[in-house]
Amino acid sequence: MFKRNLIGRLLAFRPFLPIAALAIVVTMASPSQAAGTVVNVSLWDKGVEMAMATDLGFPAAGKDMSKVTMGIALSVDTVKAGEITFEALNSSKDTIHEMIITRLRDLSRLFPYNNSESRIDEDKMPDILGEVSELDPGKTAALRLDLLPGKYLLFCNIPGHFTSGMWTIFTVE
Numbered sequence: 001m002f003k004r005n006l007i008g009r010l011l012a013f014r015p016f017l018p019i020a021a022l023a024i025v026v027t028m029a030s031p032s033q034a035a036g037t038v039v040n041v042s043l044w045d046k047g048v049e050m051a052m053a054t055d056l057g058f059p060a061a062g063k064d065m066s067k068v069t070m071g072i073a074l075s076v077d078t079v080k081a082g083e084i085t086f087e088a089l090n091s092s093k094d095t096i097h098e099m100i101i102t103r104l105r106d107l108s109r110l111f112p113y114n115n116s117e118s119r120i121d122e123d124k125m126p127d128i129l130g131e132v133s134e135l136d137p138g139k140t141a142a143l144r145l146d147l148l149p150g151k152y153l154l155f156c157n158i159p160g161h162f163t164s165g166m167w168t169i170f171t172v173e
């Protein structure tokens with residue numbers, strides 16, 4: 001599903017490439033030949049009727065993360081350093097989600113949070129590397145990054161979603 005969408009999008013955006021170049025694009029889009037690593041990302045939730053948790057933001061220490069009502073699921077959570085393509089799918093039926101990636105230098109540090117907006121204060125986070133913003137339900141989008149070894153956090157910053165548990169840790173070796 002992801003692969004087909006990726007190929008479709010690449011071809012759609014590059015309709016005038018010569019045949020040889022097209023072949024390269026298609027070849028690169030298959031997982032075994034991809035330049036770097038492909039990580040499938042599912043942005044999921046349990047539906048709008050579920051009351052959102054309000055105290056399940058990162059870090060998870062001391063929290064009952066089984067109570068999350070939305071989250072980010074990865075096909076693989078540890079990859080080799082280098083070029084990494086995140087293929088994000090909004091699996092929700094009714095809610096817009098997004099995926100922001102930030103370097104995680106301290107596994108216990110609280111993120112700057114704007115309580116009145118119920119979201120992370122992105123302006124106070126110097127380590128944000130990229131994002132797939134405001135993805136409609138059922139839509140996919142890709143983010144390609146060159147990542148060094150370290151810990152990263154993927155999170156959704158739609159109001160209320162971070163504290164509902166919509167984040168996950170990602171490791172690059």
Ligand SMILES: [Cu+2]
Nearest residue numbers: 097156158161
């Ligand atoms: Cu979200």
